[in-house]
Amino acid sequence: MPRQLTVLTAPDSPDAVLGTVLPAVRACLDGTAPLAVLPAGPPEAAAREVLAPAEPLEDGADLVVVTSGSTGRGRGVLLTAAALRASGTATLARLGGPGTWLLALPVSAIAGLQVLCRSVLAGTGPTVLGPGESLAAAVRRTGGDRRYTALVPTQLHRYLEREPAALRAFDAVLVGGAATDPGLLARAREEGVAVVTTYGTTETAGGCVYDGVPLDGVRVRADDEGIAVAGPVLALGYRRDPAATAAAFAGGEFRTRDAGSVGPDGRLTVHGRLDDVVVTGGVNVAPQAVEGALREHPAVADAVVFGRPDEEWGQRVVAAVVPAGGEAPDLAVLRPWVAARLGSPSAPRELHVIAAVPTLHTGKPDRRGVAAAATDRHGPPAGSRREPASGGQQGGPS
Template identity: 50%
Template sequence: MSRLRLVPGTPDGVLAALAGVLDGSGTPFAPVPSDPAAAARVHAAAQPDEPVEDGCAVVLTTSGSSGEPKGVLLSRDALIASATATHARLGGPGQWLLPMKPYFVGGLQILTRSLVAGTTPVLLDDSFTAAARRMTGGRRYTAMVPTQLARYLETDRDALRSFDAIIIGGASTPEPLKLRAADAGVTAIPAYGMTETGSGCVYGGVPLDGTAVDLDDGRILIKGSTLFSGYRLRPELTAEVLRDGWFRTQDRGELVDGRLRVVGRVDDVVISGGVNVTLTTVQARLLEHPRVEDAVVLGAPDAEWGTRVVAFVVVEPGGDDLGRDEVRDWVSQTLPRTWAPQEVNGLQALPMLASGKVDRQRLLEGVR
């Protein structure tokens, strides 16, 4: 077994290390962000002083949005399979613009696709429009999180329209945002996937070639060539989620006309006062409020309720915060009163991780 090499989590650092593991000349590596706290999480998850598991090319650290970060083992074959299947779905290889951090799987796979396609990735080191203008021709692709798409629809709409496809991942894409992109003539394709699946493996509800999706009592199961090999030095956790070739995700879904629809996480259903409450359903109702710009609903430990339902709400610019009673009344118009949040927190913006996901841990720390 070889040792794990730590490399700078910069586009140049990751690209060079990726080129080595893809052509067989390099050694397994883990990209390290410059932020000290993020770097410490990588060290804890990657454990560079220990030998690397056989077949590993890259160790990526999960974002830890709702739990302990883990080191995810990705093989050379999984990386290439993901890139190849993505190009096949999008219409062929092309040039990629990188607007994401390369030490997360979404950014890393943009660089992998570039290497597989034999094209030079374009870095976002100025405005999105200026970066798009540096694309050299042929098919043009990029990938980003929903927050970036919403921002660029306001500031760089023409540049967005110049791409053959824009993969949207890292978090659920709200329906209003999908409609805004479609109305603007932007080809935005919502993707479902995670670090353990080598980035997005289901595009627009349809699995990529080589990927299969199934459900086990509503839990999403994934099987295919892009799957990770396991968790770094965590064989017990690996055995828990990888069974007979299937990865048991923490997400719930349903199949509608053969397409996967993600409806929330397994832990999105909490028991509050003896009542089962689906947090994502409450969250979706809040997002229907005409003054709500963004919202997330979480469960927090509570001595009286067991788990209390807590809403974090961002209102439209210039608007007054929504009071607890107003929020509860709005939710109760279409959902059981027992589902209405017991606590409402108004925020200027939801805290986000570098991966583009809501920092749930930070939100819950503020209410405990």
């Protein structure tokens, strides 16, 4: 007899999270009631279509997490209670023991759900950051000998600007979900924040590599086809998609679409999404690296970089930036800034100024959404700037 999914829509109040989602997570970890938490608002309909709650649930699944679809249509990832427990137990061991967690991420994504899972496994009650609540106020409500939280890079940046003292109150601040600029990490550590970079996916029950080192029981390798992960944290596969499951989980490991390398010491370095690489003039450009260089410019508060078709270069590097204040930055200024740091092929050839970087329900930057908004089949949008064709050499943009 197939088990019936408990389907919740992510609530927007701390009381609802603690009163509805947390008990459901506890039952999910016990293996007594499989769970799915869908994002609120416009993404819910698409997530529900992927989830297909009326259809029988695959054997062994205890949690279904619908991914954000940052590289295409979202998928329903089938996780077991055993994988969630393995991830949570290894995390607590790596961080130095149980503690009280502050939830500052959406519970429709694996990172937010894992905060609740770790709290259950630690036997502690989580604190939930309320809408509009300051981090300092939430910290004051977070008791216990050890305090932890998990953030996406955008949150870390904002809290460093506004409330660095509140960040220092945590014994560990996990940062993941998107590439984190080395400059941002350096600044956080200079401020005395115990930041820990995490790498993982929904298919690995969330972060499974901390500061480059795999959690206990997790194995990673990397080749030209991307990073592969193995171990007890892996998902069963994808909801109602056996073909995709067979392709992604072949040989007892999960093949990500992330580029990376493993050093002689076993430490993993992630270079970015294989799908995001911009090939311009025969040169591979990593958008995350260009975004990091742009954010170092005093006139840029945030940036998203992507590629667009170009008759001369195959693809051109396009940047959408959020001004740091005052006048908007100029393409003629940003191009040499990036070239000096990453080489001329990485210098953007088209610039758009935006008010803010939109995010997916997971908190990740919506790179595809920004690219789509900037697309105009009749040419660049009004207010954008584009470098004219230069006639440079074949080996790459000049």
